[in-house]
Amino acid sequence: xxxxxxxxxxxxxxxxxxxxxxxxxxxxxxxxxxxxxxxxxxxxxxxxxxxxxxxxxxxxxxxxxxxxxxxxxxxxxxxxxxxxxxxxxxxxxxxxxxxxxxxxxxxxxxxxxxxxxxxxxxxxxxxxxxxxxxxxxxxxxxxxxxxxxxxxxxxxxxxxxxxxxxxxxxxxxxxxxxxxxxxxxxxxxxxxxxxxxxxxxxxxxxxxxxxxxxxxxxxxxxxxxxxxxxxxxxxxxxxxxxxxxxx
Numbered sequence: 001x002x003x004x005x006x007x008x009x010x011x012x013x014x015x016x017x018x019x020x021x022x023x024x025x026x027x028x029x030x031x032x033x034x035x036x037x038x039x040x041x042x043x044x045x046x047x048x049x050x051x052x053x054x055x056x057x058x059x060x061x062x063x064x065x066x067x068x069x070x071x072x073x074x075x076x077x078x079x080x081x082x083x084x085x086x087x088x089x090x091x092x093x094x095x096x097x098x099x100x101x102x103x104x105x106x107x108x109x110x111x112x113x114x115x116x117x118x119x120x121x122x123x124x125x126x127x128x129x130x131x132x133x134x135x136x137x138x139x140x141x142x143x144x145x146x147x148x149x150x151x152x153x154x155x156x157x158x159x160x161x162x163x164x165x166x167x168x169x170x171x172x173x174x175x176x177x178x179x180x181x182x183x184x185x186x187x188x189x190x191x192x193x194x195x196x197x198x199x200x201x202x203x204x205x206x207x208x209x210x211x212x213x214x215x216x217x218x219x220x221x222x223x224x225x226x227x228x229x230x231x232x233x234x235x236x237x238x239x240x241x242x243x244x245x246x247x
Contacts, residue, residue: 071120072245079109079117081247089157089202097181097203099174100210114211118161118239124151125241126221127213128184132167132236135179141223142187148240149188155242160184161204162238163213165231174207181205184238208235 086105087098103109109117118125126148128141137145149158162181164173181203189197218229222237 068246069120069244076117076120077245077247079113080243080245082109083114083117083204084157084202084247087202087204089199097205099178099204100206103204103206103210111211115213118159118241121241121243122220124148124244125239126223127217127234128238128240129222129224129227129233130180130236130238132165133176135176135183137183137187138223142191144221144223145184145187145240146191148242149192152242153244155244156200156246157243158201158240159204159243160201160238160240161206161211163206163211163235164208165233165235166208166212167232168208170207170209174205174209177205177207180238184240213237213239 083098083103086102103114126144128137128145130137130141152158160181162177162184164177164180167173168176185197185201185203188194188201194200213231213234215229215231215234217234222229222234227233
């Protein structure tokens with residue numbers, strides 16, 4: 001073999017020897033890793049056997065994190081789903097909102113059942129009050145609205161249900177309640193600049209022709225707790241609340 005051939009062969013043999021050594025080291029590391037992993041699992045199992053109460057606590061926390069609010073019954077979810085579909089909150093790229101005809105026709109729900117849908121939300125919701133014939137929120141109304149919005153707790157949908165009192169004609173009050181719903185939406189947009197607002201907020205404007213509130217709703221958190229409350233006053237309002245149910 002010539003001197004040049006020997007010089008070419010020598011690096012080749014060295015490379016093969018180096019590759020074999022690296023392969024052996026990688027194999028040893030993999031075996032060691034597998035051994036340590038098995039030992040870790042065995043050790044973890046032994047710890048769980050020695051401390052079963054700790055395991056129960058971990059499971060309890062995991063279950064609690066995945067638990068819905070007590071009011072999220074199958075019946076409640078059924079009605080909620082109908083309202084969401086009717087108002088364009090699901091299966092739609094943009095917010096459409098809901099007026100009385102939508103709720104009655106598409107959601108197929110009575111006045112009583114509609115109000116019953118929101119009754120369990122007393123601790124989550126609030127009633128924002130408006131002046132007679134007005135659609136702008138006062139400072140107390142904006143403050144309460146922002147507090148409720150920030151109290152999300154992982155919920156997906158935020159409802160705004162605006163109404164008007166029996167004073168005045170149907171068309172005027174339907175338009176007034178629509179402006180009140182939009183006023184709440186505008187205040188949320190100005191306060192939080194959330195790009196997903198349209199996908200989270202469901203606007204419903206019911207005028208004075210559907211699901212009027214009774215005097216018992218005066219006991220809910222309102223933006224004018226220091227003022228007298230009557231059925232007429234409680235319906236010059238927008239009810240707001242997150243809904244914690246998963247659909």
